[in-house]
Amino acid sequence: MIKKPRGTRDFTSEEMQKRAYVEGRIRQTFMNFGYREIETPTFENLELFTAKSGDTIIEELYSFKDKSDRKLALRPELTAPVIRFYVEKLQMKPKPLKLFYFGNCYRYDRPQKGRYREFKQAGCEIIGVDTPEAYAELIALAYKILEEVGLKNIKLSIGNLSILSKFYEKLKITKDKQKYLNPLIDKNLFNDLKSALRDFNISEQEVKNFLELLQTSDIKKIYAYLKGDGELKEELDKLQKIMNLLKNSFDIKNFDLKMSIVRGLDYYTGIVFEIEAPVLGAEKQLCGGGAYELIGLLGGTDTSTAGFAIGFDRAILALESEGYNFPVEKLDGYVVPVNANMLVDSLKIAQMLREKNVKIDVDLMRRGIGNSLKYASSIRASKAIIIGPKEIEKNSVTVRDMKTGKQKIVKIKDIDKEFA
Numbered sequence: 001m002i003k004k005p006r007g008t009r010d011f012t013s014e015e016m017q018k019r020a021y022v023e024g025r026i027r028q029t030f031m032n033f034g035y036r037e038i039e040t041p042t043f044e045n046l047e048l049f050t051a052k053s054g055d056t057i058i059e060e061l062y063s064f065k066d067k068s069d070r071k072l073a074l075r076p077e078l079t080a081p082v083i084r085f086y087v088e089k090l091q092m093k094p095k096p097l098k099l100f101y102f103g104n105c106y107r108y109d110r111p112q113k114g115r116y117r118e119f120k121q122a123g124c125e126i127i128g129v130d131t132p133e134a135y136a137e138l139i140a141l142a143y144k145i146l147e148e149v150g151l152k153n154i155k156l157s158i159g160n161l162s163i164l165s166k167f168y169e170k171l172k173i174t175k176d177k178q179k180y181l182n183p184l185i186d187k188n189l190f191n192d193l194k195s196a197l198r199d200f201n202i203s204e205q206e207v208k209n210f211l212e213l214l215q216t217s218d219i220k221k222i223y224a225y226l227k228g229d230g231e232l233k234e235e236l237d238k239l240q241k242i243m244n245l246l247k248n249s250f251d252i253k254n255f256d257l258k259m260s261i262v263r264g265l266d267y268y269t270g271i272v273f274e275i276e277a278p279v280l281g282a283e284k285q286l287c288g289g290g291a292y293e294l295i296g297l298l299g300g301t302d303t304s305t306a307g308f309a310i311g312f313d314r315a316i317l318a319l320e321s322e323g324y325n326f327p328v329e330k331l332d333g334y335v336v337p338v339n340a341n342m343l344v345d346s347l348k349i350a351q352m353l354r355e356k357n358v359k360i361d362v363d364l365m366r367r368g369i370g371n372s373l374k375y376a377s378s379i380r381a382s383k384a385i386i387i388g389p390k391e392i393e394k395n396s397v398t399v400r401d402m403k404t405g406k407q408k409i410v411k412i413k414d415i416d417k418e419f420a
């Protein structure tokens with residue numbers, strides 16, 4: 001038996017029904033916020049992903065050479081592809097450009113619950129604007145999408161990478177050392193971080209300040225730490241405005257300021273944010289995003305960019321864990337010919353109803369009424385349409401309500417009214 005590759009999944013029709021339902025709601029919310037859908041290829045030139053992160057990222061990618069020796073990679077995410085598309089084709093479009101997408105992504109991760117090698121993201125990018133209201137709207141969109149799909153318990157945290165970078169600069173912590181420290185910060189391993197900072201000869205007072213900055217959610221304290229730095233005061237003022245807008249315009253009050261958000265990808269610059277679903281345990285991060293810089297690197301004319309992506313599979317897992325009641329896919333009717341002589345009329349009636357947008361299936365196995373009705377209830381048909389010779393003679397059929405078992409004779413020309 002040939003099995004599916006490690007870290008991939010098959011989806012049953014029941015699962016697909018849930019996924020299609022959630023995708024529909026996410027799509028609607030993106031559109032309600034003025035975003036438009038785009039699509040990019042599943043594979044790109046490898047260089048697109050190494051341009052910012054260097055060759056070390058290759059270990060985390062599915063990369064390969066094609067038959068003409070081109071170096072390619074399955075996309076690990078869609079931000080770099082969308083910006084590549086923007087630089088190639090969309091630069092002249094009116095700003096702000098609000099784009100959203102759904103797409104499968106591929107990462108050579110160690111698979112576990114909620115972490116796959118093939119997974120789906122629902123994300124967006126906003127290009128050409130960097131006002132506090134643009135960022136507030138972006139963060140609110142991520143939050144509202146997750147609320148709108150039906151999640152009850154989500155946790156939004158907002159940070160700012162310029163502030164973290166400034167602290168690194170102050171403490172003269174090099175990029176290499178940052179690469180070592182960031183994962184410790186990301187995982188909130190503050191004791192390990194303390195030891196590492198001491199190893200880097202950072203004074204006790206500075207270590208204390210740094211740890212407090214990373215752990216406080218009080219903006220006044222952060223203002224106090226950054227006293228005297230005009231550039232950062234501007235960043236903090238902007239952060240304050242974004243938080244006020246979230247509360248006052250979008251009615252989002254449940255969030256934290258978190259300077260320990262480092263984000264895994266190398267292109268982020270200023271404001272960053274993450275949304276978690278605590279119910280998911282280890283892989284609880286549902287959404288991540290922020291402001292980033294990629295346009296210049298990819299050969300375009302620089303302008304502001306920000307966005308986020310929601311882990312679609314994790315959103316479904318979180319809904320399931322919260323016991324969300326997904327709507328169940330039903331069939332409107334199941335057509336049952338009582339014998340083979342009734343097949344022509346049965347198929348004809350089924351077709352007539354389908355053309356009126358009624359969801360209809362028909363017995364294709366020539367089984368008796370009993371077995372057909374059993375099958376009809378197993379596929380959750382609301383009604384059975386029984387086609388027998390006596391009724392057909394009178395241009396009629398029998399319609400049976402599958403729930404109550406009640407039956408009635410209905411004229412063929414009136415059957416569609418049974419499904420109105």
Ligand code: HAM
Nearest residue numbers: 077079114115116119285286287288289307308309311
């Ligand atoms: P990311 O945080 O790497 O950001 O991924 C976004 C979301 O994708 C995560 O929060 C998580 O829910 C989901 N995810 C990531 N890896 C896996 C995996 N192996 N299995 C299942 N789900 C996963 C980005 O990708 C950025 N491009 C987001 C962005 C858009 N930033 C700006 N614009």
